[in-house]
Amino acid sequence: MGKSQNGENLGTDGVSDGGDEKNNPDELSSEPCFKFDQILKDVDQFIEKFDSGENNFTCIDQFLEMVDSEIAAYELREASAKFGLNMEEDASFFEVVKRLSTIIRRLEELPSDSGAASCVNRAGSAHHRAMLLSESEFRTLLDLNMDRNEGDPRSKTEEEFPYFSTESIAIMNQIASTMIFAGYEAECCIAYSGLRLKALDAELSKLSFENINVDDAERMSWESLEVEIGNWIHIMRHCTNNLFSSERMLCNSVFSEHPSIAQRLFCELATSLTMRLLNFPNALVLPRQYSTEKLFKFLDIYEALLDLNNMEIGNNLSAKEFVSETSMVQCRIGETAVSIFSQLENSIESDNAGRIPVAGGAVHPLTRYTMNYLKYACEYKDTLEQVFQKHNEMEELTVDKVPENYTEKDDRCLQASPFALKLMKVMDLLDANIEMKSKLYRSHSLRYIFLMNNGRYILQKIKESTDIYDMLGHSWSRKRTSELRRYHKLYQRETWSNVLQTISHEGVQVNGKVSKTILKERFKNFNALFDEILKTQSTWVVSDGQLKSELRVSISSVMIPAYRSFVGRFQSYFDNSKQAGKYIKYQPEDIEELIEQLFEGNTTSMVRR
């Protein structure tokens, strides 16, 4: 294109070729630019020295002629490529349009009889034409990623959302400013919002987002819901991490000269998108009973919503809707999580297991389930703390409601968070339940084994998780440990004291002489008791390796020396080795070996004699 001295391309005959470098010889090729400058000067003067007296509108007419031809030139260019070929040219065009807007505003101030009417009309027409052109190009550019074929060499699209090149954005920025200055803010914003909504919609569809009705959600199986939840969380995170920030940047770039408009538009877009996204969690929290293991999915949702809530959204009306709806949903999800967790308490309390005790005094399935559940839950500790804190605030509970047995000893409790208190409550319920179950065992020995097994398991699990350990407190663990020791002692006494009595040195002598009868009786009793214990307690289970060896060691350390000394002392009182063999069934080494069979959980037939 032929370039004038100012770099302006006038194309006064209305013909322009995009990309055609051929000079356009025009006899006015140098004059128009001079005239152009002059026209602009006159117009500026007109604008400044404007008064309602006599006004010469000729310069305006000339200006309008120029404007008309410029607009015509741009109109002829291909859509989406109207601007951007020549930066100075474009800048001048927008300047011209801005001047036009100013002129019109001035002219409209004139009284209606000043003869300006037709001038105003012409100006208005040209103005509108310029706006049509601008708006159309604005829309085309915004819609660019929809219409372009992929691989189009002229395509200005980028790889990342929102897929606009910096050039496109710069052009849109100029158009927006010009339209807003011209009083066409409404058209500009309607176009922008509409097309951005469309683009965001397309992004969501790419992520396979689908609206799910409340009605349908109500009927879905958990398996399907779980899939949807996963998808939803993924989409939500994408929105808060990428989509919204990119969108905000785009708004700020396109409307850089009008930050409040940018803010408003972003807010409206974000709200629109968010309301749509929130339909799903809203449907989920319609009360139906969720079983305990569903907790974690809800906590995932809660965490995804946190970021949304923390987003800077501004102060306008839509912002209020955004804020209130997101916090409402988050609150509901939190409440659902609370009620699911609380079901754990119900499950524990109501677990009667048909009044049949666990075989062999082993760790009860409920104990395993509860401890593993709590361990997993504490991976969400921060979220749960928040959720329960919120819940408490809503219920207006005071922190004073501390579990009774802790008030004196554990002042950590007084400062415990709502979730920690909840945790303690669950532990208390579990303890009570185990206690109750232990009473189902008729054998006291087995009862203590049961209590030890479960207590040990609980303690181990708690030690494995620093979060739980810290929440329950150090003295809680100490208390447990001393309880375990107590059970251990009780077990010892219950099981082995009778046995020990049979091999006590006292009472064997009658009138200063060792009674063979008593001796025989003693050995018979010892054998019987020991056999009985062996028979039953080998079938008992102590799964914790350390506990098992502790038990065996403590039994051995008492039994073996006692037996050895008894046998050693009184063995010789038998008539002969045959008689001795009849009564002394076991050698001390045998006892040692047999004790090692205890608590293996063997079936009776496996017990070696």
Next chain:
Amino acid sequence: MPATDYQASFLGRISLRRNQVIAMDGNHEQEDLELFSKHVSERFTELLSPPDDVVFDTLLSISWLRKLLDVFLCCEAEFKAVLMMGDDDHPFQISKPPLDRLIHEFLDRSIKALDLCNAVTNGLDSVRHYQKLAEIAASALGQKPIGDGQARRSRKALNSLLMAMSVDDKECSAVKTTERSWSFSRLAVNKDRSPGHLRQVAKKWSAAKQIQAMTWNLVPPRGAEGSGLASPVYTMSVIMVFVMWALAAAIPCQERNGLSATYFPVRKQWSWDQSITGLHEKIAEEWKEKEKKGAAGLLSEVQKMEKLVRNLMEFTDSFQFHGGTDEKAEEAADHAAELAEICKRMEEGLLPLQMKIKEVFHRIVRSRAEFLQALKQGGKSSAPPV
């Protein structure tokens, strides 16, 4: 009166009576039921006449809808109180047949109502879109004298507006909305039109079907049933269906074909029946009229807007600048002023209406939770844990 105030005073009255030692058990339940019916009837009769500040000759204006939703919230609060109080008298009555089944059906209906709330909120976005376009037209034509540029500007906005209305209408009345036709109309090549909102409900969802489903099994209680708690459950169900129907009628929402013919199973023996039926008939009549012309919802403001838009379109089509002013221009200016007035109403009323709908949504959710809780406590739990 705001629903919460009403609830407080109603419950206040009830508890006052409760504090007095009363020998007769069953009677105050009966009184409560009668009071409830009476209040429903009064409130709906009031709705038969449009609010004072409204100048439209049709019923479904923004402020009328707001009043309707207020009435709903009041009735719902009273309904809940009656049912829960009734529970105090005869504990867990609501969890025994036939009441438990009726309440479950009611709760199912309320779920469908939730989807309708979403769809209607969606539709309000369309209305807001109309408002924005109308504002452009109204202000452009508000200038004196009107120039070519303004006429064209106004015409462009009016054209977009009419197209938006007709697309919404098509979408709302298409019997088979296949994906392709939806996407075609939405992503139309005509760049002047862009979607004003994002869909909130699933593609195949239909407002008409939803409301139809809500009327399923909605029968007036007979005989002995009619004197117990079954009757307020029925009343509240009818109210809910009516309110949703009216909203769907007023505001463009997805797929409303056949909605005008929704059958309301009412017996005219109760006073409240008559007022609701009266309203229903009035609205249905309006609908039949409009259905022939095709309309994007019966909302009075939108209806009026459409009329004005057509008038103004005629004007702008035949407009030629001549520097002066004449009768036609005067008329156009008047129409433009009226249009601006409607936009102002929308500006002031749409957001409160939207918030009201959200309030209804959240109330339904909350009440549902309370009912399910009460049913559970009654021994018969609802669906087993998922």
